[in-house]
Amino acid sequence: MKEKDVLAEFPEQQVIVYIEKEDGTYDAIQTGSFISANYIDDFFLKRKNLEKALQEKIEKREINAIGYYMIYEDLTISELAARMGLMKWTVRKHLRPDGFGKISEAALKKYSMVFNVASEEIVSRQSGNRK
């Protein structure tokens, strides 16, 4: 791979790529991320659509806010249970559309830590009062 074939303009995300130089030796260069430079808008569009689709599922009572963040952050029930330090069946119970109200304050706080969002945000997402 030659240098000219990997260069991409994206100052917000730099990567190191190993390339073949003019003299035939290989070395590292710093460049912008190719995929972010070319497709970042598509990524944000998909995230927005996913947010909307998941919020609609909450409103239709197909999932609750915990399920929203689990899917949004690409976690599985197993992984979420491990991160919460809970049994899988407990997390399954929390994930039921009607299970949200049964989640203790402490568990909600832990979920908020795992998802890295405020507890209030999870609650408002569940109630559909998000601004």
Add this chain to the structure above:
Amino acid sequence: MIIENYQHKMAAHCESGSITSLLNYAGMKITEPMVFGISSGIFFGYFHAMKSFAFPTFIVRNKPGQMRKNIEKRTGVKFYTKEFKNQLKGQQALDLLISKGIPSAAQVDFFYLDYVPSWERVHLNVHFIVVIGKDGDVYKVSDSYFPHLVDLPADSMNKGRFAQGNMSPKGFMFYPGFVPESFNYEKAIRRGIKKACFNMLSIPIPFLGIKGIRLFAKKITDWPSIARDTEHLSHEVMKINILLEDQGTGGAGFRFMYATFLQQASEIIHKPELKDLARELMEIGDGWREFSLFAAKLGKNRDLGPEKFQHLSNLLYQRAEKEEDFFKRLSKTIK
């Protein structure tokens, strides 16, 4: 306090980059490709259904932590390592090292690093950073994926170091406790290459090494039936490009960096055949890049019909064949 004479440098990968950087700081002159090669970093594994992953995925490097262990075994370096059950003790130990002027690598979940842009944040418990200072409640961090030193609040550092889940960091940190004045490069390089060839060709597990590339080729045609919807499928297909090019691989799923290692090794151990093999691996890497760029384009255009997945599958079968032939010859060359 900041460890002033620590030189931050971007690297292709977080683990090989952290190890290289810490060894350079400790006085050992070694490049990142050499660390990667000696530690048999190159690999492939495909995971079609694992409880920890929400969608099939693949890896292109050996197990996290293995690079450090292999470097120890093959160069004589001794790393001081420590895990913690208690978060406070973990933080105190890290702070103590900073106060003593010892930069150390810490394992963290990438997701909690505030300085990482939102589009890059994923839950990944095996990211390595080097901690080189602390000012009040903010750590000064050398992260191989960023051009400059970055700041990380102590709260986020603790969340990252003590995240739970698959391969949880448990506050793990390491730094070189002993670095030999010299080591037998030839022996280390040969052992590194032999193990890499074994990993790619001979591990008797159907989803690892070349077998893993073939399994990926076989299973990728199932992806449309696993995805939630078209946008999810598009996202996962585009992630192929991210995993191969963007997530700290040096391009083409580490193939370019391993080729660089082979070129450097050829000079050190006076084996010109390795230079030819390096060139060949660069070309194999070009094929991986072609595959990943094609995947990104398909995802962007939502061009996700069965014939496109069949084409992706064919490209993967080609990579498997090329790599099988390549690693067989590399193995013979190094014997």
